[in-house]
Amino acid sequence: MRSIVFCLLTLMLSQFSAPLSVTSAAEEEAKSYSLRYKFTPNEFVHYSVESTNQITVQLNQNKQTSANASNTLKHYRVISVNEEGNGTLETRIDRVKMSVQFDNATPATFDSEQPPEKDLEQFKPIRANISKPTRVVYSPVGKVIKILELNIGQDGAKFEEAKAPGKIDQEQKRRLGFLIPLPEEDVKIGDSWNDDLDVEVALSKTLRKKVPVRRTFTLDAVEDGTAVITFKTKIMTRLNDPKLSMQLIQKTPSGTIKLDLERGILISQDVSLDKAQVGVFDGKGAMRAVTTRVETLVDPTEVAQKEQATDSQ
Numbered sequence: 186m187r188s189i190v191f192c193l194l195t196l197m198l199s200q201f202s203a204p205l206s207v208t209s210a211a212e213e214e215a216k217s218y219s220l221r222y223k224f225t226p227n228e229f230v231h232y233s234v235e236s237t238n239q240i241t242v243q244l245n246q247n248k249q250t251s252a253n254a255s256n257t258l259k260h261y262r263v264i265s266v267n268e269e270g271n272g273t274l275e276t277r278i279d280r281v282k283m284s285v286q287f288d289n290a291t292p293a294t295f296d297s298e299q300p301p302e303k304d305l306e307q308f309k310p311i312r313a314n315i316s317k318p319t320r321v322v323y324s325p326v327g328k329v330i331k332i333l334e335l336n337i338g339q340d341g342a343k344f345e346e347a348k349a350p351g352k353i354d355q356e357q358k359r360r361l362g363f364l365i366p367l368p369e370e371d372v373k374i375g376d377s378w379n380d381d382l383d384v385e386v387a388l389s390k391t392l393r394k395k396v397p398v399r400r401t402f403t404l405d406a407v408e409d410g411t412a413v414i415t416f417k418t419k420i421m422t423r424l425n426d427p428k429l430s431m432q433l434i435q436k437t438p439s440g441t442i443k444l445d446l447e448r449g450i451l452i453s454q455d456v457s458l459d460k461a462q463v464g465v466f467d468g469k470g471a472m473r474a475v476t477t478r479v480e481t482l483v484d485p486t487e488v489a490q491k492e493q494a495t496d497s498q
Contacts (some may be wrong), residue, residue: 193497202205216373218373219402220367220412220414220444221339221367222325223450224272224325226265229262230260230262230263231257231485234479239251239475242465242471244469254283256283257282258280259278262277271324272325273321274320274321274363276318276319278315280298280315281311282297283295283308285307293305320333327364331346333347343347365381365442366400370394372404375404375405376404377400379400380399380400386429387432388429394429395419396420397437399419400417401416401418402416405431410445411444414442415440416441417439418436418439420437427463427464427468431462431465434461434462434472437460438478440457441455453479455478455480457477457479
């Protein structure tokens with residue numbers, strides 16, 4: 186008798202609980218989210234970026250591989266925020282450690298903390314950008330509104346709006362660095378939004394062509410107040426010339442990005458790419474590119490302690 190009553194109770198509970206779980210799941214799917222950056226004056230946001238890049242070129246039996254790895258520390262400071270929520274961000278690269286290797290040769294290395302006299306010629310452009318400030322005005326959805334360049338004149342150093350054409354376009358192309366574009370409207374889990382831009386390829390030494398590229402972002406999930414966003418990149422026009430396709434082989438990454446909804450700050454970006462192109466040498470040969478980039482929000486105090494521990498070894 187007890188077993189029969191237990192079975193009946195179990196059946197009744199399952200009948201009552203099932204609609205509740207279905208309703209809860211349906212409500213979660215129907216919920217809309219406003220994805221926005223929330224800029225706070227004088228706020229500092231630090232990131233650590235681990236990158237690897239390997240390119241292999243093969244023609245007949247000849248094969249060459251170049252590989253580089255880097256660790257970059259960077260941050261932005263929120264200078265000001267206007268009534269519309271647009272933030273003026275000052276971005277800086279704080280430190281770069283890098284190694285470059287061809288096949289089995291001894292890697293060439295660079296560390297911006299070392300004296301400049303030790304730099305190899307190939308690394309001098311990198312050092313030139315260390316601690317060089319740039320100010321960009323972003324909207325709460327990551328749109329670049331204005332770029333300010335540091336100009337040094339007789340009256341001293343001051344930031345002025347960049348007048349050179351294409352500056353904003355250039356900043357939009359590298360937006361996958363500090364910020365990513367967010368949707369203007371509220372989105373539900375599964376909704377997507379696009380970010381269109383042009384990438385240039387060289388037709389000759391003097392002639393260039395713009396190729397449309399689309400990045401598609403999707404709100405994949407919301408977990409404990411964190412928006413999980415996936416993205417992929419697609420070339421929007423067909424290129425029949427392998428030499429042109431080869432130039433775009435590293436322009437179609439995909440990955441996962443996490444955004445803290447309450448703070449309005451990117452937590453991490455995990456980006457990767459594995460692409461190959463055949464016929465790059467007049468119909469022969471092949472090229473393969475494999476890249477990874479993991480960008481993580483960090484506590485600057487912890488970073489400094491780790492750097493001191495590493496340098497003392």
